[in-house]
Amino acid sequence: MRLQDFLGTQEKWNFEAIAQDIDLTRQIQVLLIGLGLLDAPADGKFGPVSAAALKEFQELTKSGEKDYLGAVTAKNLIETKPEDLPQPPLKLSNSIASRIIKYLQLKDYQISIGAKQYNIVYIEGMNEDWTLNSDTPNQFNDRRIVIEIVEGVPKIVNHWQATTEPGSHYTYNPMNSRGAARIKFGQYKAWAVGFHGNADRHEALVQVEPITVHRDFDKNFIRTGDKLDTGLFAINQHWGYDAPANDIKTASAGCLVGRRRDGHREFMSIIKQDRRYLANKDYKFYTTIIPGNDFVKTVPG
CATH class of the missing domain: 1.10.101 (Muramoyl-pentapeptide Carboxypeptidase; domain 1)
Incomplete structure (x- = not known):
């Protein structure tokens, strides 16, 4: 039947x-x-x-x-x-998890609500203690964050040191003649579980749908004035090969990179528990990339 x-x-x-x-x-x-x-x-x-x-x-x-x-x-x-299913009302406080969800609401971004339905967020220029930093180029000074909302209450499942930008190597030696890729702030439903790399091949979230990037043709490490480019660029979410915190080296040409291998394994282990992925191994994950200075200004603590 x-x-x-x-x-x-x-x-x-x-x-x-x-x-x-x-x-x-x-x-x-x-x-x-x-x-x-x-x-x-x-x-x-x-x-x-x-x-x-x-x-x-x-x-x-x-x-x-x-x-x-x-x-x-x-x-x-x-x-x-x-x-389509009715969801319990969000119970937002002044916690960092709630503030991030408030920011997503204000931007009218998709928010996943319910146990084992994870929100992946990167905040550029933010420290582990949720204070802003100077977002110095060629450093792992961003945060990769996973948030779960259970019974309306957001909580951070875990978070890790990361970079949302390419390092000096690929900024000065871009893989694309139009310039290195810097992902445009926003939200994209564009990643699925797969594998990244060749020599150090590992499980990652790989880009499967178009996203928009800024092309850093003038090699000044900022997005302002850079031309936009939309497409499939292999902007994956992978590990940073345990590179030093103050030197991205060749770990990123524009990908969303967690610095340490062990932290990335934790990230992937959590993501693969998502109910939507368990039901469909081709599930495409939303990921949101936000600037730390705008976050702090929009939803101050």
């Missing part, structure tokens, strides 16, 4: 009947995982956890069906997207 077989019928299957049909169970589980209501994997076993997730879905979508699967629930499961 498939969910599609319920449409336009009077079929009503209780949870015991669902449990007897492995294919139907797995289809339901896959959809509930994608909606963030059930943890992977879709094992085809319709036990108490799957039943509770289905009940929660029926309540959220006001299906009018309870303790059974009918045409309304089947239709809702097939058609509902994660953003």
